[in-house]
Amino acid sequence: MRDFFEVRDVHVMRSGAHGPLPVLGGVDLRVGRGELVCVVGPSGCGKSTLLGVVAGLLRPARGRVLLAGRDVTGTPAHTAYMPQQDLLFAWHTVLDGVALGLRVQRVGRREARARARDVLAEFGLEAFADARPDELSGGMRQRAALARTVLQGRDVVLLDEPFGALDALTRLDAQRWLAATWRAHRWTGLLVTHDVGEAVTLGDRVLRLSGRPAVVAQEVAVDEPRPRTPGVPDERVVRTVLAGLGVVPDERAPDEREPDERAPGLPVRLP
C-alpha cells in the first residue's frame, strides 16, 4: 500500500515548571491510502498531542507532516479532526452541527444542509436532524460528531478517543458501526485510543507509543479478516500490545520482541 501520509521524526516540547519538557521524542509513522492506523499508549504519553500535530493545530519543534508528498506541517484544514469531546454545540440543531465544517468552507447554507442530511441518513440519524444535541444518546452524539468530521471531505480523518465517553456495550456497537462505515468509504485515518481491544478491532495496524518522550515503540499488523467481531479482538495481537505496555506478562521469546528501551512501567515477566 502506497504511503499516503507520513509523520516524520516529530518532536514536540511542552513548557513545564522546570523548563521545556519533551512530549514527543521523534515520532515516525506512515499511513497508506484507505488504511486505518490505531495508536495506543500509556495515558498522558502524548497521543492527543500527536493528533494535534497531524491536524495542524500544533507546530512541532522538529519534524514534518507530509500529505501525499506535500509538507503540511503546522497548517490546519488538510485533515478532518474529531476531538475527544463531541463538541456538538447546543445552539445548532444536529443538522446544522453536522454541516458546520462545510459552512466554514463557505459552502452555502442550503447545499451544506442537503449534504449534511445525506450523511445523517447514512448514519441512521435522519430522524434527529432537527433535534438539539442534548436530545441524543451518547452513541448518537458520537455518530453525529463523526458525520460532521467526514462531511468535511478531507483526505485524512483523525479520531481522538472517539468512543472514550461511551459505556462498554454502546462502545462495542459503535465500533461495529464504525468498522462497517469505514470499509464502505475506504477513508484514510489515524485513530487514537487507550483501549487496546478497540485498536485491534478497528485498525489495519496498531502502533504503540512509549512513555514520554513518546516514540513509536511497537508496530503490529492486524491480519484478522473483516468483518471482525467487536469485543473479541484478535487475542494474539492484543497480548502482544498489552505485553508491550507492560500490563500482561510477555510470553514471546526475546528475539521476537520489539526493541523498546523506553517501555513504560515495570514489565511483568514470568519467572
Next chain:
Amino acid sequence: MTRRAAERALPVTVVLVVLGAGWHLAALTVANPRLLPTPSRVVEQAWAQRDVLAEHTAATLGVTAAGFAVSVVVAWALALLVDLVPGLGRGVVPVLVASQTIPVVALAPLVVLWFGFGLLPKVLVVTLVTFFPLVVGLVEGLRAAGPGATALLTSMGASRWQQLRWVRLPGALPRFFTALRIAVTYAVVGAVFAEYVGAVRGLGTYMNMQRAAFRTDLVLAAVALCALVSVVLYGLTWALERAVVPWAHPRAVARA
C-alpha cells in the same frame, strides 16, 4: 398552561398579601399618614395623580431605555475589543472593576454638574451603573465555548471571524442574557437616582418633590411604580432570552 401560570403566581401573591397586611397594620398603629400611609391610601392617591405619575414614569422609562441601549452597545464593543486584542483585557478589566467601586451617590451629582439637566447626564449614569455586569458577562461568555471548540474550528480552517460567528458569539449569549437581566434592574435604579439629583421630570424628581411636601403616600406610589417598571423590564429581557436562545433552556424545547 393557565393552571400552571396560576400555580406559579400563587406564592408571590401570598407573599405580597402578607406584606401588604403587615404594612396596613403598622400604618394603623402609627396612625399618621404623613409618616406611614396605609397601602389603600397610597393606591387611592396614586390613582388620583395618575396623569402626573404616568408622565413621570414615561420620562424615567425613556432615560432607562436610552441609557440601557447605550450601555448594551458600549458593552458589546468593549467585550469584542477585549476579546480580539490579546492583553487588552488585562489592561481594561481592572479599570472597569475600579470604576464600579466609585459610589454613584458621589458621581451622579458631578455628572449633572458637568453635563447639565438634559438627557445626557442621566443616560451616562444609567450606562455607568449597568455596563459593568454586561461587559463581564460578555467577556466570560465569549470564552465559554472553551479551547476544545477553538481547536475544532481551527482544524476546520476557520478564520477568527468564523470562529466568532459560529461558536463564540452564540456561546456567549446565555451569559449575556443573564447579565442583561441583572443590569436592567440596575438601570431603573440608576435612572431614578440621576433624576433625584437633578431633573425636571421623572420618578426620581417626583419622589424628591413629594418628599419635600411630606406626601409620603405619593413617594411610596412612585417607589411602587419603579418596582413595577423594573419587574416589567426584567420580564421583557427574560422573554427576549427565551426567544433568542431557546436552546439554553433545554426543557423549553424538549420534545416527546
